[in-house]
Amino acid sequence: MPDEISLNEEQKEIDHGNSRFQKLVEQAPIGICIINAITLVAEILNERFVQVAGKPYKTILGSYYWDTFAEAAPYYETALQDVVDKGVKFTADEVELMLIRDGKPDYINVTFVYDPIKGEDGTTQKVAIWVVENTERVRAQKKIEDNEHALRNIILQAPVAMCIFRGAEFIIEIANEKMFEFWGRGSDDIIGKPVFEALPEAKNQGYEELLSNVFITGDSFTANELPVVLPRNGKRENVFVNFSYEPIREVDNSISGIIAVAIDVTKQVTNRHNIESEVAERTRELAEVNQRLQQNNKELQQFAYIASHDLQEPVRKVFTYTQMLEKNLVAVDERSATYIKKIAAASHKMLALIRDVLSFSQLSREREQFKQVNLADIVENIKNDFELLIEEKQAVIQSKNLPVLAAIPLQMNQLFGNLVSNALKFSKKDTAPVIEITGKTLSKEALSKYKDLNQSLEYYLIQVSDYGIGFNQENADIIFDIFQRLNSTVEYEGTGIGLAICKKIAINHNGNLTARSGLNNGATFNIFLPKSR
Amino acid sequence: MLLYKSLLLVDDDVDDHEIFMAALENISSDVDLKTAENGLKALQLLRQKAVTPELIFLDINMPLMNGFQFLSELKKQDGLKDIPVIMYSTTSAPEAIEQAKQTGAIDFISKPENFSELELVLQRILYK
Numbered sequence: 001m002p003d004e005i006s007l008n009e010e011q012k013e014i015d016h017g018n019s020r021f022q023k024l025v026e027q028a029p030i031g032i033c034i035i036n037a038i039t040l041v042a043e044i045l046n047e048r049f050v051q052v053a054g055k056p057y058k059t060i061l062g063s064y065y066w067d068t069f070a071e072a073a074p075y076y077e078t079a080l081q082d083v084v085d086k087g088v089k090f091t092a093d094e095v096e097l098m099l100i101r102d103g104k105p106d107y108i109n110v111t112f113v114y115d116p117i118k119g120e121d122g123t124t125q126k127v128a129i130w131v132v133e134n135t136e137r138v139r140a141q142k143k144i145e146d147n148e149h150a151l152r153n154i155i156l157q158a159p160v161a162m163c164i165f166r167g168a169e170f171i172i173e174i175a176n177e178k179m180f181e182f183w184g185r186g187s188d189d190i191i192g193k194p195v196f197e198a199l200p201e202a203k204n205q206g207y208e209e210l211l212s213n214v215f216i217t218g219d220s221f222t223a224n225e226l227p228v229v230l231p232r233n234g235k236r237e238n239v240f241v242n243f244s245y246e247p248i249r250e251v252d253n254s255i256s257g258i259i260a261v262a263i264d265v266t267k268q269v270t271n272r273h274n275i276e277s278e279v280a281e282r283t284r285e286l287a288e289v290n291q292r293l294q295q296n297n298k299e300l301q302q303f304a305y306i307a308s309h310d311l312q313e314p315v316r317k318v319f320t321y322t323q324m325l326e327k328n329l330v331a332v333d334e335r336s337a338t339y340i341k342k343i344a345a346a347s348h349k350m351l352a353l354i355r356d357v358l359s360f361s362q363l364s365r366e367r368e369q370f371k372q373v374n375l376a377d378i379v380e381n382i383k384n385d386f387e388l389l390i391e392e393k394q395a396v397i398q399s400k401n402l403p404v405l406a407a408i409p410l411q412m413n414q415l416f417g418n419l420v421s422n423a424l425k426f427s428k429k430d431t432a433p434v435i436e437i438t439g440k441t442l443s444k445e446a447l448s449k450y451k452d453l454n455q456s457l458e459y460y461l462i463q464v465s466d467y468g469i470g471f472n473q474e475n476a477d478i479i480f481d482i483f484q485r486l487n488s489t490v491e492y493e494g495t496g497i498g499l500a501i502c503k504k505i506a507i508n509h510n511g512n513l514t515a516r517s518g519l520n521n522g523a524t525f526n527i528f529l530p531k532s533r
Numbered sequence: 534m535l536l537y538k539s540l541l542l543v544d545d546d547v548d549d550h551e552i553f554m555a556a557l558e559n560i561s562s563d564v565d566l567k568t569a570e571n572g573l574k575a576l577q578l579l580r581q582k583a584v585t586p587e588l589i590f591l592d593i594n595m596p597l598m599n600g601f602q603f604l605s606e607l608k609k610q611d612g613l614k615d616i617p618v619i620m621y622s623t624t625s626a627p628e629a630i631e632q633a634k635q636t637g638a639i640d641f642i643s644k645p646e647n648f649s650e651l652e653l654v655l656q657r658i659l660y661k
Contacts, residue, residue: 312623313546313623315646316623316644316646317548317552319646319647319648320552320645320646320647320648320651321548321552323647323648323649324552324555324648327559327648348646348647351646410627410628413627
């Protein structure tokens with residue numbers, strides 16, 4: 001029977017077609033449910049649809065659609081009917097929907113379509129329901145929107161000037177009060193306009209490049225304490241501003257805009273400027289005072305020099321004439337003789353004092369005459385100067401390791417001369433004085449112990465030692481005070497300036513002078529002198 | 534043995550003439566002492582042969598022509614340049630001593646404050 005066979009073949013084709021169709025539906029990436037247009041019973045559906053529906057396959061398949069999706073019925077039953085009646089597709093785009101999924105209410109976001117499938121006669125036979133769940137994407141999007149909303153609020157309420165530029169044209173999307181103040185404009189003229197259109201005065205000051213750079217490279221930009229002139233309170237005010245441009249990045253990391261922040265730092269800048277100018281003022285005052293002091297010093301020195309120099313003459317004469325008087329007076333009663341002796345002694349002392357004061361006052365003057373001085377030569381000179389006294393006392397002066405260094409030759413003479421003179425003077429009676437003068441380089445370690453010395457220089461230590469009467473170590477500091485004596489003038493002649501002069505010379509040379517001693521145990525004077533200036 | 538029989542003291546201070554003379558008298562009666570108030574006067578006297586000293590004591594600070602100026606001049610003159618000169622001054626500044634040596638003085642004496650010391654110094658210089 002040919003009709004039966006062809007019927008079977010047709011049927012097979014239909015079945016084959018159906019199964020192909022079935023496969024398509026199964027594998028579709030969107031949820032598909034095909035319902036009968038009359039009965040609204042679900043005839044075909046796929047796994048994706050089941051997922052979105054959140055109800056079991058068996059429940060949906062073969063059931064009345066609005067039984068299955070009762071919770072959605074109030075909203076979409078009419079729309080579906082419309083599709084059936086009018087044959088026009090219905091689309092719900094990104095709609096929020098409450099569905100009972102897995103037994104629980106779920107708020108989801110879906111996009112679905114009721115698509116009429118018409119028969120040959122043009123009537124709607126079936127309705128295909130295509131559905132895609134957007135929930136995640138929509139939620140993320142919502143989050144972004146919420147964030148942006150929050151950002152807007154933050155910006156509006158921020159205590160610093162802030163605004164957002166959007167896009168390559170830097171359209172002013174949002175700006176807060178402080179920023180309007182900053183720009184000297186009201187919000188009406190500005191929002192929604194590209195910044196250089198809204199603020200033409202900002203053109204050609206480098207801001208175009210700055211903004212573009214941030215927009216393109218994504219590198220933020222900050223500038224500190226920029227001076228700006230703002231129209232404020234009807235006047236033009238000079239303010240200082242810290243401002244920064246930060247790129248705004250989208251979810252995909254592209255840059256969509258720039259957020260600008262400007263902080264008024266005028267107060268701290270003006271404060272700092274005030275402090276700076278005060279410091280400059282004080283420094284200037286100090287420099288002035290210093291100069292006056294130096295001038296004073298110079299005048300004092302000159303005075304001391306002149307006074308002592310001119311005083312020397314008459315005093316010398318008093319002394320000399322007193323002696324001549326002594327010699328000349330043939331018969332002198334004892335009292336007169338004593339008086340004359342007293343005059344002689346006093347004027348002698350006066351002379352010595354004046355000489356020493358003169359010497360002391362001169363010390364700082366000779367700054368310019370630094371030369372390379374061989375200390376061994378200096379000591380030789382001194383041995384010559386004191387030749388008579390050395391012979392008289394049978395003294396021995398030994399020197400060793402004395403360096404060559406940068407110094408004022410005359411002052412070195414004075415320094416060593418005074419020390420040797422003291423050593424000879426304060427020797428033990430009936431003992432031939434032995435004076436040792438030795439030099440050595442001070443190691444960096446040793447140098448660090450002497451806080452008074454310049455730690456960046458290299459120093460020699462020259463020691464002048466004797467075995468004389470010494471002094472109590474307690475007095476080791478005060479012996480360098482001017483006019484300070486430890487012994488009476490009767491026993492040991494002297495004005496008490498000698499050591500003060502020595503110390504001043506050492507300090508003049510950026511060095512120092514200290515002493516170590518014990519009563520009856522001799523003394524060692526430590527002279528610290530730098531190798532060079 | 535007396536080394537110098539005639540001396541010239543060039544010094545503007547008359548008191549120092551007196552002191553010097555007094556000290557000299559105590560040392561020797563054989564020594565003749567002439568004085569001049571400043572370098573210029575001294576040069577005149579020397580050129581005119583009004584004085585013929587074997588040793589000159591020379592002060593530094595004098596008006597019209599000071600000690601160093603005098604000494605330089607002296608050293609230029611034949612017949613005068615060989616007369617030994619000892620600087621005799623109140624100053625003991627090393628610069629002065631140096632300059633004295635450079636200019637040709639044979640010695641430098643600070644005017645002693647001590648009369649006896651002056652006598653000793655003169656003794657040392659005048660006698661061998």
